[in-house]
Amino acid sequence: MTLRRLVGLFAFTALLLSSQLAFAGEGEFDRDGSYKTTNFRTTAPNREMAEKFGDMAEHFRREKAREWLGEEMPNWGQRCPLKVEIRMKDTGGATTFTFGSNGNGRPAVLSQQMHIFGEQKQLLESVLPHEVTHTVLAYYFGQAVPRWADEGGSVLSENENECFTHDIRCRELLNSGRGIRLRMLLGMMTYPKDMIVVYAQGYSICDYLINQHGGRAKFLKFVRAGMNSKNWEAAVHDSYGFESVDDLEEKWIESLRTPPQRVAKAKTNTPTGGTTALASRSSSSEVRMSGLSAVPKLEAPAVVRGVAPDRDERPRQLEAKPANRNNDQPPPIALLLPPEHTPRR
Structure with a gap:
C-alpha cells in the first residue's frame, strides 16, 4: 500500500470515528441497565x-x-x-x-x-x-424557593403551548375569583389548596417581571432579597421601583387587560394538545400532576388566601365584598379583567 493511500485510509478512519462520536451519547451504561x-x-x-x-x-x-x-x-x-x-x-x-x-x-x-x-x-x-x-x-x-417563583420560573422552560395555556388559565382563575393576593403569594412556601393557581399565577408574574422588567438575573436578585429579608415590600421597591407590592399587583393585572397576542392572531381562545401541570410539594419535594391542556371547566371559586380585602389600600381593580366575619376568611377576588378580554371555553 502506498503512503498516499495509507494517509487517505487514516484520514477516512479518523473522520468516521469523529462522526460516530458526534452522534454518540454523553455517557455509558451500567450493569443494571x-x-x-x-x-x-x-x-x-x-x-x-x-x-x-x-x-x-x-x-x-x-x-x-x-x-x-x-x-x-x-x-x-x-x-x-x-x-x-x-x-x-x-x-x-x-x-x-x-x-x-x-x-x-x-x-x-x-x-x-x-x-x-x-x-x-x-x-x-x-x-x-x-x-x-x-x-x-x-x-x-x-x-426551598417560594412556590410561585419555583413553579412559575420552571413553567417558563416548557413549550409554547404549555406557556400559552398557563397564560389563559391565569386570566380564567383571576376572573373566577381564585387568584391569591401578591402580599400573600410572594412569601408562600407551601402549596395552597387550589394548587393550579401557583402554576398559572406564578408563571404570569414571572413572565411579567422577567420579560417586561429586566430579565432573569434581576428577577433572581429580587427573589433572594425577598427571601432573605422577609420584606417583600422593600424587595419590590428596591429591585423594580414599584411603590409597593400592591403597586406591582395593580400594574401586573393591568398588563393582563390586553388579550394574549396568540389569541388575537388566531381568533381562538382555546389551546389544543399537550398537558398542563398541577403541583403538590413539601419543603423537600415537588410533584407535577397533569390534566388536559385545554382550558378547564372551572369549579366554584375557592377562598382566597390573602390580606383582608375590605382594606382601602387594595389595588383599584380588586373590588371584593366585605370579609365574612363568621369564618374570618376573605372572600374570593372579584372580576379583574374586562369580560370582552376573558378567554371563552
Missing part, C-alpha cells in the same frame, strides 16, 4: 430511551443554567437519579431535594432525585426541562 452521564443516572423502559433522556437532561442542565445564571453550573458531587416512565394517560414529574450546608456553611443542595412520567414527546418538550429548571433554582438559592 442505567445510563450514566456526568450528572445523571437515568433508568427508562429501554436502553435507547435511557440514553436519549440522559443526554437531554445534561443538555437542559447546561441550557437552563446559562439562561438563568449566565453560565453553566459546576458538576454535581453525585449523580441525580432520573427515572423515566412512559404513560399515555397522565404526564408529570417529581424532583426531591435534600437541603443543608456546604463546607463553607452556605445553604446548598445535598442530594436530589427526579421522576418523570407520561408521553415521550411531552416529557422531552416540557416536563424534563421544567424539572431540570427546579435543579438550577435549587442550586442558586441552596434552599
Whole structure:
C-alpha cells in the first residue's frame, strides 16, 4: 500500500470515528441497565430511551443554567437519579431535594432525585426541562424557593403551548375569583389548596417581571432579597421601583387587560394538545400532576388566601365584598379583567 493511500485510509478512519462520536451519547451504561452521564443516572423502559433522556437532561442542565445564571453550573458531587416512565394517560414529574450546608456553611443542595412520567414527546418538550429548571433554582438559592417563583420560573422552560395555556388559565382563575393576593403569594412556601393557581399565577408574574422588567438575573436578585429579608415590600421597591407590592399587583393585572397576542392572531381562545401541570410539594419535594391542556371547566371559586380585602389600600381593580366575619376568611377576588378580554371555553 502506498503512503498516499495509507494517509487517505487514516484520514477516512479518523473522520468516521469523529462522526460516530458526534452522534454518540454523553455517557455509558451500567450493569443494571442505567445510563450514566456526568450528572445523571437515568433508568427508562429501554436502553435507547435511557440514553436519549440522559443526554437531554445534561443538555437542559447546561441550557437552563446559562439562561438563568449566565453560565453553566459546576458538576454535581453525585449523580441525580432520573427515572423515566412512559404513560399515555397522565404526564408529570417529581424532583426531591435534600437541603443543608456546604463546607463553607452556605445553604446548598445535598442530594436530589427526579421522576418523570407520561408521553415521550411531552416529557422531552416540557416536563424534563421544567424539572431540570427546579435543579438550577435549587442550586442558586441552596434552599426551598417560594412556590410561585419555583413553579412559575420552571413553567417558563416548557413549550409554547404549555406557556400559552398557563397564560389563559391565569386570566380564567383571576376572573373566577381564585387568584391569591401578591402580599400573600410572594412569601408562600407551601402549596395552597387550589394548587393550579401557583402554576398559572406564578408563571404570569414571572413572565411579567422577567420579560417586561429586566430579565432573569434581576428577577433572581429580587427573589433572594425577598427571601432573605422577609420584606417583600422593600424587595419590590428596591429591585423594580414599584411603590409597593400592591403597586406591582395593580400594574401586573393591568398588563393582563390586553388579550394574549396568540389569541388575537388566531381568533381562538382555546389551546389544543399537550398537558398542563398541577403541583403538590413539601419543603423537600415537588410533584407535577397533569390534566388536559385545554382550558378547564372551572369549579366554584375557592377562598382566597390573602390580606383582608375590605382594606382601602387594595389595588383599584380588586373590588371584593366585605370579609365574612363568621369564618374570618376573605372572600374570593372579584372580576379583574374586562369580560370582552376573558378567554371563552
